[in-house]
Amino acid sequence: MEEKLAATDKLSTSKDWEPLIVAFFCNWCTYTAADLAGVSRMGYDPNVRVIRVMCSGRVDPQFVLDAFAHGADGVLIGGCHPGDCHYVEGNYKTLRRYLLLKRLLRELGIEEGRLRLEWIAASEGEKVSKTINEMVEQVRALGPLRLTRKFKEWDAELATLEVEAQREEVAVHV
Amino acid sequence: MSDKPKIAFYWCASCGGCEESIVDLAEDILEVAQAVDIVFWPVAMDFKRKDVEAMPDGSLLATMVNGSIRTSEQEEMAYLLRRKSQILIAYGSCAHTGGVPSLANQFDKEQILRYVYEEAPTVANEQKVRPQPRHQQNGTAITLPEFRGLVRSLDQVVEVDYYLPGCPPTPKLLKQAVLTLLSGNLPPKGTVLAPDTALCDQCPRKDTKPTDLKINEFKRPHWTQIDPNTCFLAQGIICMGPATRAGCEAQCISGNMPCTGCFGPTSRVRDQGAKILSSLASSVNAREPEDIEKILEGIVDPVGTFYRYSLAKSLLRAKVTR
Numbered sequence A: 001m002e003e004k005l006a007a008t009d010k011l012s013t014s015k016d017w018e019p020l021i022v023a024f025f026c027n028w029c030t031y032t033a034a035d036l037a038g039v040s041r042m043g044y045d046p047n048v049r050v051i052r053v054m055c056s057g058r059v060d061p062q063f064v065l066d067a068f069a070h071g072a073d074g075v076l077i078g079g080c081h082p083g084d085c086h087y088v089e090g091n092y093k094t095l096r097r098y099l100l101l102k103r104l105l106r107e108l109g110i111e112e113g114r115l116r117l118e119w120i121a122a123s124e125g126e127k128v129s130k131t132i133n134e135m136v137e138q139v140r141a142l143g144p145l146r147l148t149r150k151f152k153e154w155d156a157e158l159a160t161l162e163v164e165a166q167r168e169e170v171a172v173h174v
Numbered sequence B: 001m002s003d004k005p006k007i008a009f010y011w012c013a014s015c016g017g018c019e020e021s022i023v024d025l026a027e028d029i030l031e032v033a034q035a036v037d038i039v040f041w042p043v044a045m046d047f048k049r050k051d052v053e054a055m056p057d058g059s060l061l062a063t064m065v066n067g068s069i070r071t072s073e074q075e076e077m078a079y080l081l082r083r084k085s086q087i088l089i090a091y092g093s094c095a096h097t098g099g100v101p102s103l104a105n106q107f108d109k110e111q112i113l114r115y116v117y118e119e120a121p122t123v124a125n126e127q128k129v130r131p132q133p134r135h136q137q138n139g140t141a142i143t144l145p146e147f148r149g150l151v152r153s154l155d156q157v158v159e160v161d162y163y164l165p166g167c168p169p170t171p172k173l174l175k176q177a178v179l180t181l182l183s184g185n186l187p188p189k190g191t192v193l194a195p196d197t198a199l200c201d202q203c204p205r206k207d208t209k210p211t212d213l214k215i216n217e218f219k220r221p222h223w224t225q226i227d228p229n230t231c232f233l234a235q236g237i238i239c240m241g242p243a244t245r246a247g248c249e250a251q252c253i254s255g256n257m258p259c260t261g262c263f264g265p266t267s268r269v270r271d272q273g274a275k276i277l278s279s280l281a282s283s284v285n286a287r288e289p290e291d292i293e294k295i296l297e298g299i300v301d302p303v304g305t306f307y308r309y310s311l312a313k314s315l316l317r318a319k320v321t322r
């Protein structure tokens, strides 16, 4: 049954699924670089939704899990190169959290390639487009994560009971 | 029957510790019993489900349900007790956040059943018999509850009014909760009936917690000579205190054991595990990826450590490839 589901999932993926990447970019470096990429008309895949944060260190691991839980297939974090953080230590904290978060995610069944950390300086517009395109391809190869759908599937077993309970209630009232 | 307010206790997927904590009210239980009628409490009193079914809807002032929800029977009881009670309280970590049983959400149903009925070293089951929801024998049909695919907290199944946190909650919190219910002066719906601050705030060791924590190594408590007066984190021992709600009066800490997180998070935190992960990782005293990884290796089981009581209520809820 589960294999069957997985198989139909694969089928539908090839046609109408496009990877969705949520990107958290730091205001001082990577976001500026993304801006530069835009102004310089360097294209990148439209699969990414960029969220500007003041520092990559502001990316609470809760944000990453929340993005996955809301349907992201991948999460990209972009910050200043080590030593260049506007807040001195922020990106080191990011790196440490990222390394532990990756281990946690692996244990919870989310593949390595779905979370990526990249240092991108304000001048590196082309690195933004290269990183995004690479990540989109990588996530495309992994296939959809589709947690929102999975949560619904998990809870389908509850819905039956709710229907029964309502039926019972109706029976009591007539 | 008297017109004292009626209350009920029920257990779902639980270890019995929550029931024990009610008994731990000791003499205070007399005070509680004087103020209310306990009309349903399977562990201590002989009332059956049909007795509850016969009660008018909403006739119970409050029901405290402990344990997480794993089977269809527990779901049915949750619905039934919800219907009969004005106030439904999730009692203990399991009902509150999924608890220890929800660590089973790292495995799928088939893996669990296979292990328990076939592979566990103490099991002799040549025919690989497994419990079936329905069975016919000599014209009689016997049924068993269905084993669900996921362990859930009570509020993932029915609406919950209040939460009593802890594994198990302390008798003191229970007594306070009952008094609050009787006073009629009810806190807003959804309130966790314990202080909304982190445990560090109540911790007798808080003065020794470094403001700028730097962790060079994670040590495991059972392999370490623990200094009874210094903050665990300062000793490199994982303590969930910073990401856990206060209210237990730091009992484990007083027993020289670090907090493992049973009171769940405060109201500002959505995912207790991610929050402590964030705080611990940030304090790792290294800058190069290899050095950082080396220190992080000391955390042997991140899921079991950070979500010991809350996997069901984490943002991902379970292992997603199941």
Ligand code: SF4
Pocket (backbone or CB within 6 Å): B013, B014, B015, B016, B017, B018, B019, B066, B067, B091, B092, B093, B094, B095, B099, B100, B166, B167, B168
């Ligand atoms: S909360 Fe703790 S004491 Fe209560 S049932 Fe769960 S494991 Fe047992």
Ligand code: SF4
Pocket (backbone or CB within 6 Å): B199, B200, B201, B203, B204, B205, B206, B209, B230, B231, B232, B233, B234, B239, B240, B241, B242, B253, B259
């Ligand atoms: S981290 Fe643990 S030991 Fe340290 S102050 Fe907080 S609760 Fe106490």
